[in-house]
Amino acid sequence: MKNIGILIxxxxxxxxxxxxxxxxxxxxxxIPINLADAEVTIGTNITYHAGDINLQDLDxxxxxxxxxxxxxxxxxxxxxxxxxxxxxxxxxxSPTSIQNAANKYHAxxxxxxxxIPVPPTKGVQNIESAMNALESFEDAIIxxxxxxxxxxxxxxxxxxxxxxxxxxxxxxxxxxVSRMMNERKMLxxxxxxxxxxxxxxxxxxxxxxxxxxxxxxEKGWLNNLSQGGNTEKCKLEKEQEExxxxxxxxxxxxxxxxxxxxxxxxxxxxEVNATPSGAGIYRTWGINPAEKIIDYLxxxx
Numbered sequence: 001m002k003n004i005g006i007l008i009x010x011x012x013x014x015x016x017x018x019x020x021x022x023x024x025x026x027x028x029x030x031i032p033i034n035l036a037d038a039e040v041t042i043g044t045n046i047t048y049h050a051g052d053i054n055l056q057d058l059d060x061x062x063x064x065x066x067x068x069x070x071x072x073x074x075x076x077x078x079x080x081x082x083x084x085x086x087x088x089x090x091x092x093x094s095p096t097s098i099q100n101a102a103n104k105y106h107a108x109x110x111x112x113x114x115x116i117p118v119p120p121t122k123g124v125q126n127i128e129s130a131m132n133a134l135e136s137f138e139d140a141i142i143x144x145x146x147x148x149x150x151x152x153x154x155x156x157x158x159x160x161x162x163x164x165x166x167x168x169x170x171x172x173x174x175x176x177v178s179r180m181m182n183e184r185k186m187l188x189x190x191x192x193x194x195x196x197x198x199x200x201x202x203x204x205x206x207x208x209x210x211x212x213x214x215x216x217x218e219k220g221w222l223n224n225l226s227q228g229g230n231t232e233k234c235k236l237e238k239e240q241e242e243x244x245x246x247x248x249x250x251x252x253x254x255x256x257x258x259x260x261x262x263x264x265x266x267x268x269x270x271e272v273n274a275t276p277s278g279a280g281i282y283r284t285w286g287i288n289p290a291e292k293i294i295d296y297l298x299x300x301x
Contacts (some may be wrong), residue, residue, distance in 0.1 A: 002301065005033045005053070005061040009068075016064050018290035021157040026294055031058065035077040048080060055080070060090040060297055063098060065275055068148075077171050092297060093274045097252035101274035105145050105188050107251065114250045116243060117268045119261070120191040130177045130187050134159070139192040142180060154180070155192060155221060166220035192221075193263040199270065200234055200260040202241075203249040203281045205292040209241045211281045231284045240267055247272050255293050 004023055008016045010034065023030035037050045044133050048055035053059075061084065063217040066077050082094040101107050111118050134156050144152040154176070155162045160170035161176055169176075173191040179188060203211040212234040236244070247269050257276030261268050278289030 001027055001029050002059040002298075003029045003031055005031045005058040007035055007061060007066055008032050009034055009036070009065045013064070013277075014282075015277050015290065018278060018282070018288060019062060019064060019293065022288065022290040022294050023107055026298070028298075030131075030287075030296070033061075034067070035080065036073070038080055038259045040080060046083075047069065048084065055084060056087060056089070058084075058089055060092070060301060062293065062297065063093055063095075063275060064092065065238075066095075066098065077279065090297070090300060092254045092293070092300075093256070094252060097254075098274045100251045100254065101272045102148075103145060104143055104147070104271060107201075108190075110250050111247060111269055111272075114246065116247055116250065117266060119193050119263075119268050122189045123186060124189065125181075125186045127174070127178055127181050130181060130189065131174060132179070133189045134173065134185075137173070137189070137191040141190045141192050141195075142177075143188050143190065144184065145188050146147070152211060152273060153222060157192070159231045162216075162279070163220070164220045164222035171261065193268060195261050195263060198232075198262075200236070200240070200262070201276075201280060202234075202236060202244040202258045202260065203255070203276065203278065203287075203289050204244050204258055205255040205289065206296050207245055207249075208292075209236060209244050210289060210292050211285045211287040212236050212244075213280050215280070222260045231280050233284055243267055243269060255289070 006019050020030045031053060033050045039049050041047045078095040081091050085091050090118060100110060105123050108118050108121050124130045124133055139157040142154045156173050159173040161171050161173060163169050163181060198214045198216045200212055201215055202209050214232040214234045216230050247258045248256040251272050251274055253274045257273040259270040261270050281287050281289055
């Protein structure tokens with residue numbers, strides 16, 4: 001029986017529970033691990049433990065969640081994953097692919113480098129450059145580079161701040177930009193892509209799109225499910241499937257959630273999530289991504 005470590009932070013997370021249950025039903029011993037508990041001892045030998053678990057005894061690792069933050073703790077946890085890979089333990093997704101996707105600025109660069117369509121984007125480090133970018137885009141989105149679940153995303157159209165629910169905000173655009181610049185030290189700005197009031201989340205495993213959903217905001221413009229968005233079934237066109245598979249490959253991921261927007265100029269990739277939730281696909285289609293991920297990993301092993 002294979003011992004598969006499943007990295008988690010929330011035991012009640014739907015995807016976490018599904019991965020554990022699916023592994024158990026496939027004659028696999030799933031071992032939930034919180035990497036925040038990991039310790040490394042370096043001497044004559046190097047050992048890795050998380051509580052009583054010897055991480056070097058694992059046959060493979062599935063990363064559902066390695067934990068948040070941007071300090072030394074998260075760097076340490078990703079160093080551990082890289083080192084376990086060097087010992088020959090398969091890690092999916094790899095720490096490099098997760099970091100590629102998590103850094104939205106770098107992910108956009110990688111996608112554009114591969115000629116995968118993305119919205120026009122600016123990375124700036126001063127207020128004047130930010131205001132110039134907003135003026136040139138006319139309608140723009142400001143995202144945190146390391147944000148998740150749609151949190152911290154703002155929209156400014158013609159110098160008017162628009163809340164996610166679609167209501168106008170009286171805060172002057174320059175004041176808002178100044179505050180964001182002081183907090184983040186750089187701003188990642190994308191042109192807002194006019195769309196049919198929805199975006200697409202496609203779930204890719206290996207070289208296959210296993211399912212896709214439309215995400216629609218109940219009101220306003222922010223479609224993320226974690227921000228109250230609703231889902232509908234989506235059947236991708238061949239071109240859309242190819243874009244999603246290429247985007248996943250470019251991140252170096254073996255499974256991913258790829259977000260598309262349908263603009264007047266065609267399909268564009270908004271983001272790639274290398275630690276995606278499978279709940280939306282399952283509740284909409286009855287497709288369980290955990291089953292596909294486990295099957296993929298066992299074939300690899």
